[in-house]
Amino acid sequence: MTKLMRNYCIGFMRYFLLALFATVSLHAADAPKTPLMAGAATSNITPDLGGEVVGGFLPYPCTNVHDELHARCLVLDDGKTKLAxxxxxxxxxHRSLCVAARELIEKETGIPAANVLISGTHTHSAVNAIGGPVRFYTSDMELTDFQKFVVRRIADGVRRAIHLLRPAEIAFGTVDVPEHVHIRRWFLQDGKMPPNPFGKIDKVKMNPGAGNAALVEPAGDPDPTVSFIALREPGGRLISVYSAYSLHYVGGVNSADISADYYGMYCEALKRLQAGGSDDPPFVAMMANGTSGDANNINFRNPQPRKKPYEQMRYVAEDVAGKVNDALAKVTWQNSAPLAARYRELGVAWRKIDPELITWAKETEARTPRIQGKADLPLAYAGRVQRLAVASPETKAAVQILRIGDICIGTTPTETFAETGVEFRKRNPFAKSFMVELANGYYGYMPTPRHFELGGYETWPGTNNLEPQASVKMMDALLEMAAEVK
Ligand SMILES: [Zn+2]
Structure with a gap:
């Protein structure tokens, strides 16, 4: 190669690299941030009349629909990643329902299954989507007809939300509403603790009775914070508000009614408070359950007068909706939010059952007469512990993290205690964060190790189905995944 040619080549390379660099930097400087898109839709999942209502200790067939049940669906798109x-x-x-729905969504929409968060509200006036007629302990089940129907309706709701994707602004807010959440696990005066179904004395009693003269103090603090993520058309009307509050449920329905409890009423109440909330496409409010395994709506210290059916849940729903609506007026809106998700199934073990407990269960079954339609606690737990003792080896319990801009959601597939949600908010690296329980599966109550020491309903084998370290393992995994997406 001659010197001239070499100089020519070097000159050309310089020119080429400079031009390339200029193009790249121009693009970096000029490229607008991809605007966030959001769409939301609801699918009706009300069962046929005659299905078995599962909220009580014994199931019974539903004879009426007070208000319809829904799968409320929100899809977000940052231009690269979609979340549902x-x-x-x-x-x-049940986990199998959630797996089937998440896989169907991936197949039909391309949204990866790991990016789909599906949770239950915990209304006690719905039919069974958890499992079979008896409580059993497995991570994989063949879906019932109702579960298949719910899977189809969830996937359709997500597809309809995708059709409604439009440019959106996002905001995060919180409002404390302590007046509706009360810890339901109580220390009682010495000698006042009744024996549990296993014939042992616990240190705390679940639902000890409002106004019980033996009350000493509750075994923890409730989490009073309603967290919400709001999406609106730029400068305009709301698309959706995804909220979470740590309240078990309210109840007070006519027996044998189907109802979405306060969760559904909250969504309707928030919609009524929005100008144009019912316009096309309608505003979709959502209320997920935060971490409410040990907190309900009963004021144990100051008993409240008995209310008419639906009166109390309407009161709670409208009060919370009003407070969230006021908080919405003060939020700061942003037009972009990078999205990310992490999903893991953990090696959490099923609750181990000691041989003495199996002996107790067999003896209890042998001596207790079975009376049709009558719940017998020792008999029920005798069955549960024996089924738990032969549970499938792995739980496949799922935990998930969604990153939505500078907001982080962590999930558990259990009835998680209030202090776990508060701990997650304190320890994860996002300033704006909250937890959603009953997500991507159902494994019963998940007390913290401290609560296992205290005993009580939520810790009994058969109400609690996972090892006592489950809450620690899930927290560790959630914090790790939150750090990964930060
Ligand atoms: Zn519950």
């Missing part, structure tokens, strides 16, 4: 958030008016959903 679904809240169903159900007591909970």
């Amino acid at each position: 958030l679904v809240v169903c008016d159900l007591l909970g959903m």
Whole structure:
């Protein structure tokens, strides 16, 4: 190569590299941030009359629909990544239902299954989507007809939300509403603790009775914070508000009614408060359950007068909706939010059952007469512990993190205690964060190790189905995944 040619080549390379650099930097400087898109839709998942209502200790057939059940679906798109958030008016959903719905969504929309969060509200007035007629302990089940129907309706709701994707602004807010959440696990005066179904004395009692003279103090603090993520058309009307509050449920329905409890009423109340909330496409409010395994709506210290059916849940729903609506007026809106998700199934073990407990269960079954339609606690737990003792080896319990801009959601597939949600908010690296329980599966109550020491309903084998370290393992995994997406 001659010197001239070499100089020519070097000159050309310089020119080429400079031009390339200029193009790249121009693009970096000029490229607008991809605007966030959001769409939301609801699918009706009300069962046929005659299905078995699961909220009580014994199931019974539903004879009326007070208000319809829904799968409320929100889809977010940052131009690269899509997330789907679904809240169903159900007591909970078996892992297999959630896996089937998440896979169907991936197949039909391309949204990866790991990016789909499906949770139940914990309304006690819905039919069974958790499992079979008896409580059993497995991570994989063949879906019932109702579960298949819910899977189809969830996927359709997500597809309809995708059709409604449009440019959106996003905001985060919180408002404390302590007046509706009360810890339901109580220390009682010495000698006042009744024996549990296993014939042992616990240190705390669940639902000890409002105004019980033996009350000493509750075994923890409730989480009073309603967290919400709001999406609106730029400068305009709301698209959706995804909220979470740590309230078990309210109840007070006519027996044998189907109802979405306060969760559904909250969504309707927030919609009524929006100008144009019912316009086309309608505003979709959503209320997920935060971490409410140990907190309900009963004021144990100051008993409240008995209310008419639906009166109390309407009161709670409208009060919370009003407070969230006021908080919405003060939020700061942003027009972009990078999205990310992490999903893991953990090696959490099923609750181990000691041989003495199996002996107790067999003896209890042998001596207790079975009376049709009558719940017998020792007999029920005798069955549960024996089924738990032969549970499938792995739980496949799922935890998930969604990053939505500078907001982080962590999920558990259990009835998680208030202090776990508060701990997650304190320890994860996002300033704006909250937890959603009953997500991507249902494994019963998940007390913290401290609560296992205290005993009580939520810790009994058969109400609690996972090892006592489950809450620690899930927290560790959630914090790791939150750090990954930060
Ligand atoms: Zn519950």
